[in-house]
Amino acid sequence: MTTGSLTTDLTGNRARRRKENVIRKVFFLAAAFSIIVSVAIVLSLVGEAWNFVSQVEVASLWELGWFPRRGLYDIPTIIIATLLIAGVAMLVAVPLGLGAAIYLSEFARPRLRRLLKPIIEVLAGIPSVVLGFFALVWISPQIVQRFSSAGVFSMAAAGIGVGILTTPLVASVSEDAMRAVPMSLREASYGLGANKSTTVRRVVFPAAISGIVASLILGVSRAIGETMVVFMAGGAVGGSLRNFDVLEPGQTMTAAMASLAIGTDQVAGEGLAFQSLFFVGLLLFLMTLALNAVSDRFVRRVREKY
């Protein structure tokens, strides 16, 4: 008799448990929705990209240049431009981002840090379309054209703009990595008589190197995926020949997609321009996915160490 009543007691309220189960399932669906999104992205990219690959004339994929409206889809052209702009961007973002991160993490006293940190945070909040405008109307005439013979649109101006956009990301990820280095390492270094700058260069920097590398890879990934700055300041809207000179206009993968899409109505009837959009998108997706996976591994290494 006693055991029987005990069991019923512990079962509790049936309706309450049922409600609990339903709620749990609803939340699970919300979490699983992200997987649906991933699948949808991959399927929509792969579907049209496959149509492109199966119908395109293979020779037009690496000859002459990128002129999708004339049926010339030289993929290397836009990949080269993408890498060139990412390279220029990193020339800007690495010194600015790393320099700011090292100063904020190691040299600035707490009060100064509170004063200076917002510079990076405000910079991070500026939308890319605003930086695109800035690259077009200020960086291009005041910096690029002043020191070279480049025209209004150039990959150099776009690259500097993208670099400014990438700086906060590089700064915040590498600052986190350096702040994760335990104080005891620094104290040991001071104990041996090293001064601040030696400690930073010989102890803190090597200890945080995984995170710093991760920040750089993330920066490259962000620079490759950036659209508006390149589209507005890079020029070559109709397409371009293969070109290695950053002072010339150039279209990255993202800018090529944006300029194709802006004229979607005209493009619809013309060959494979619409499908090429998805092929380029798939390439971009795979490139950034690989870079992010590598940087994720580096970040995790820092976390495991300390």
Added chain:
Amino acid sequence: MATRAASVSATDVVRQNLRGKKFSFGGIVFEAFLLLMLLTALAILVTLIADIVAGALPVFRERGVVDFVTSPLSLAGDTAGVSTAILGSVSLTAIVALVSFPIGIGAAIYLEEYASDNRVTRFIGTNIRNLAGVPSIVYGLLGLAVIVELVDVIGLGGPGTTNGRNVVAAGLTMAILVLPIVIITATEALRAVPSSIREAGFGVGATRWEVIRHHVLPSAAPGILTGTILTLARAFGETAPLLLIGVATGFFSAGAGASFFDQLTGKYTALPVVVFSWSRQPTEGFQDNLAPAAIIVLLVVLFTANAAAVLLRNRYERKW
């Protein structure tokens, strides 16, 4: 004798090292270089804002802020304003909030409160982190291939030749774009709530949902809210995906007599898109003055949102 001399000089060296101020030229150069980098970032920021304010000032001075903000799009430089764009951006952001918050916060609650650490959970977590790193323009492709069609099929395609390229499709696309960020920030806010709060709830017999509803969510609310405001700001300033899913980049008229439904499902534009199209407009005054003026409106909205988020965090964040 020799040893004595050596020890004396060693003592001197140690004494000098301990007393004398060490002056390391290299160290000072290094520190100065780092500070210079930070100040360069500041200089860029100041130049950017000064340049844009200088461009925008004539517009605000001649027409006043109110006139610029309340005038619709126009091809004429002296009457063009951003009211159409503000309307589009606000409805877009509202749709983003309506769609991404419930799903995002729900997903975060599942991952943080319900899920055990198994393979499915880890897979979902990795997947969300990967989605957060996908370039925004790729979400534009998803919108173009799937969401625009979907919106058209379910009857929200809109009047005329809009065919689903409207603010509904844009809002859904942008909601999916920011979803991973909503989930990540909400997860962090939930994680900051100490487990003792939950255990106390379980201890008095509450179910998991009751604990979440009455204890975890209220404690995590400021953090979640801060994160979501920042996310909305991100959606408000995003341009690239909109270009792919058919935002109007030129002049258009919404039609004065159009019904609310037609306006919602018809052509639209957004503030960052207007910045983009005005900065390539060859007509006098657009690139030099109107585009900067639109940027000022955009930046004021974004900075206000950011300031609100920071204030909210400082005011309500609880230290456990």
